[in-house]
Amino acid sequence: MSSSVRESPPAHPCSPSDGALHMECHDRYFMIAVALSFTGEDPRFEAVDRVGVHPITKQNEAKCGYCVTVLPLLGHVELRGSYFSCHTDRDDGDFTFSFNLITSRDGKEVVYPLNKTCSPTLPWSPREVTCAINYMEVLLQSESSCSVGMKTDQTAVAPTPGAVTSDWQVTFEREQEQMPAMNLSEARRQGYMFDLTDGLIVFRTSYGQPDSFMTEVNGIPVEKVQATLFSKQGWLVLMVEVVAACSMYSGSYDDGHMLWKTPEVLYSGLSSDRLRAGLNGELVDQSITEKEGYLVKTEDGTVEISIRYDAAGGYRKSFVAGNLYEFYLFHFFLEQVLLDEDDVKTVVRFHRALITPLLHCPIYVQNQTVLEEQLFTVYLGEVPEDVTLTGLQLNGYQCDVLCSNTSTYNVTEVVHANNTRGYTLKVPFSNPFVIKQFFSEDSVLQYRLDINYTLSVEPQNEVYFHMASIVAVFTGVSPPVFEAVCLDSGISFKLDHKPFDYLWDVTIGSELLTSEMADRHGYIMTNDSQTLQLEVPLFTPGYTYADISLKGFVGTFEILVQDGETSAVQTSTVKKCSFTSSELIVCSTDGRMTVVADVSLAIPKEGKPASTTLADKYCGPKDADESRALFMFPLSSCGTIVKIGKKNVTYQNEIFYKNYYNVDRLGSANDTERVIVQCTYPLASLHLLFSRLKFESDAVGTGRIIHTKQATAGLKGPAIKPTVAPETTPATKRPPAKPVAFLPPVHRPGRYFSRFYNLANRMTKGTNSSMKMYAVQV
Template sequence: MMAFGFCLGFALLLFVWSTAKCDQISNGVLHMECRDRYFMIAADLSFTGNEPRFEAVDETGVYPITEQYAAECGYSVSVLPLQGHVELRASYFSCHTDNKDDAVFTFNFNLLANHSGEATYTMNKTCSPSLPWSPREVTCELNYMEVSVRSDVACPTGTKKDDWDAAVNTAYTSATSDWQVMFQRAEQKLMPMNLSEAHKHGYVFDLTDGRLVFRTPYGQPDSFSTEVNGVPVEVVHATLFSRQSWVVLMVDLVAACSMYEGSYDENGYMMWKTPEVLHPLLSGLHNTQVNIGVNGEFLEQPVAEERGYIVEKHNGTVQLSIPYNADGGYRKSFVTDDLYEYYVFHLYLEQISVDEDHVDTRLRVHRTLATPLLPCPVFTENRTVNEEHMFSVYLGDVPDDVELAAVHLNGHKFTVPFTNTSRHTITKVVHPNSTHGYTLKVPFDDPVVLQQFSKEDAAMQHKLDINYTLTVLPEKEPFYHFASVMAQSDVSPPEFDAICLESGIRFRLDHRPFDYLWYISIGSDLLTSELAAQHRLHHEQQQPESAARGAALHSWI
């Protein structure tokens, strides 16, 4: 092992300080937190607008964090609509962070929000890692790889002798007093380049008080893809060297990350894999410990087990299995002809390994897993009780992010909520499993209900075709659910009460909803007011307030 030191200088484009007004941030819309290995900012999209932007600030100027700049400088920016916020993660070794002794890190950012015209908000935070730095640490972020090593363990411990001898020979014959870097790719050694040239290609090297940091975006020309135990892995192998007189100083750095995109099995598990050993240079690592987390925070093992997270090792591969609807994930409804759902899980994984020299390597991985589109059927249940003379239909399993907008009843449209004057009602029913339902009630004798008399059953049949219009929030994307229900009511012939009076016989017929289907006659003649007058009959009809059709009939003869 050897200690070394050097100074790196980079020509950075100096941006003019923003002239926008620095406004105050409302309470509750911004969250800043220091994590073990990074600083995190989360801001509500309702506050920032849909296209928020960040700028890094230091004493030299203001630097817009574009997609490319973020990957090079140690920032990861994600708009997370399911959570309703935008998130910035900044490595403790990111470009514009003030670093004191690898123990105190100060961040300064601007947030450019566009919710109601563009406004700029300043943010700053000082963090100290809660865990001591391991001799070697690798971070696999969403958009970049970063490796940092303690200076006194920068020498290689697992490089093959032939590879190392070849690298030394190349370094000795081409090295100058300035630091250079040589990339190795699939047993092919590329021509060395100085650090300024490497920076132009998107690579960042930095020396802190006690650590050497190397960072690279994914998909660089000097990286290479391989498979380890059937798992795709991206690797960047960089060798730094400098010659001082007859002494050559060399540092071997490897950033390697699993690029497995995740899978979904028939049992409802999201799965992700990574090799225990990602590169031959790290082949001396053993006694791997795996910690699993979600949304950037690790879980205690009992909590992970309670949620159903499973960590298994098979033939040198670590496999994680997570129930698709486990706590810690996010669910979203989606419409494509019908209603579907998918689940998103922001995985945070840590592998801690030890080599033969008892040197720790800590690998941390951020990955986003998502299920395919899964059917999410809603259902209807006919809960009608005929004796109540009212349809009662329940629409159930409606997800939280779906709402009922309208109902078509036999082709007649009614928006939700119904008006107070309507004779039909709809009631929302909330359930503890993050779903809800709606109970629709429509009287049999409502004008929208189709009626048909069945001579065979001597019954009145009622039919209601229901077309529910539901919308997925917040996009307001509509989809439709159809149900048809039928019921019947007894329509037996009406029965008269006969009362003998001194002046004659009194017949009484009380109103029933469907008595209008029957004709009353005297002999073969239909009973009408004219017939009653002709035969000197006294005929009365009374209309009860509760009756919609028919009447109570009183007749005297």
């Protein structure tokens, strides 16, 4: 190593925490690993000995038996050192390593001292060759040097303890060419390291030196260095032949396995005795290696190592490059024992970093949805341990993964023993994010959930998006259909519930059918998990009436089934029933009043209902029987009186017996019943009346038939007085017919008074009607 020595900055009193620092003694090397999160991006090491502090640089680390590797994707920096590396203190079989770790904090260098003493338990072999990642090292024991290559002209002897390295020279042989000799000091300056102390000879060189050469053995590239050490001591010439040969096969990948090869015999005259392999400097038995996923075999003079890509002991890392990829790194270790003809052992050890090519990360999405649960269940699997789920989009809506345990969606993490994790996502079909489509032609209901997972690769926080689309399909689905039955008092509707009825809205007109709405309109509704029963009494809102006569009428009621999202009508149930009623009043949206009224108490004993009229004596009944009369007339005719309220407009008329002026002469001095008929419309629903002079209401009117008593003695003509919302008790001899009670919607107070007054006069001007105009705001 270079003799560069410098004074180090003051050491930091603390060492890195246990989680950030690992120091390990192996059989033939020492290792330090420090987390980059602690060191920063540019950590450095210094070797410390009795002389001083020596920086470890790229120029001298291999020469001195060190290998410093920064592995940002694995998140740490690693230093490996040979037991015979420079500046290591050797004392009776113990090896003490002292280093400084230099980091940068806030622009200042911070130094942390690191120390470790190792005592290898494995005895040293007569010759050991180490093919490290960045250098070759040969160790010879002097007591067995005669049998491993020390020679004189006739006899080989060991170097004496008194010999000094300055007495030795070295020459290299390169492809049968002998290089000029040089002393060991010159060899060190050229990058070679020789150590001839303590009965050992240690030779070390980095790969690619000028005096090394490449060759092929069984098609495998091999780098070889062949040197001869010699020293003249008196009349003796001591010579030591030092040979280092290492396979330079870089590795290959095939069908999920990483492959590495070396010639079975790298040194001539030797035979292979044993092979053992392992990872991270630890050797294991062959039966265990096969179980753990790597296999050693010898075939045709070649040793081949096969390591399954996910074998135990390897390092795995994810990263993003458009897609999500992964690679596996193995610190592979192979030990080969060779024997010569005298059974003298040579041990060759290979340390190699094998890296797989980029592999697509096998993240997958599994649809675990059970339709009967009405719930999407989606599993995101094989998520590596260095990848986490940080975001989620459901059909374009951003969702918070950290606060996912809600009624609308739920995310659960599942951790597996193979260093992967999974995420289970549950989303109810009723979630507003879920897209629902109903195909009426095929009776198919489809739910779709488009998922965009946001994944983050640690520690560099690279973002990757993984997308999936999940579809749940139900067949034989159709909108609900009611059964309808005619009753004497109205119409009854029944619906047997099916699983997907909740997808549709049931409406009457534009109103959603609810229990509150049914109560407000006078419907009778019961609804449980199995059946919806709705009884609609006659003359409640929602009916339409046709074919009205004295014999009866047809009442029609319609229930609509609409799409819950688009409000498009999917089906309708229309029921028409024939009814009879003693009295009936209908106020149509086109401004007509139809009345069937009992006038038996409003006429004299000898009178007939056919002789009755409205306020205009020329407006008689369309039909009559012994007690009732049928009138059909426009609201703007027959003497109808118009009354304006804050919210409503009321059209009122009265039924008279046409010979009313002869009542006394006919001998009826008793009180006579008055029959008042009226239709009330919401004021705001008549906007077309003011803009186009045309009666057209947005809603049907509310009709009433009022029976009240009034003395008729001296009566000279029609006597309809302006009253406010007349309310009287009907005659006791018969109950009044139920009115058609369509409740008008609530609108703003009347604001059409003056315009309506003028319009009403124009509508009645020029007629022969005796209609009187009242504009009373109540």
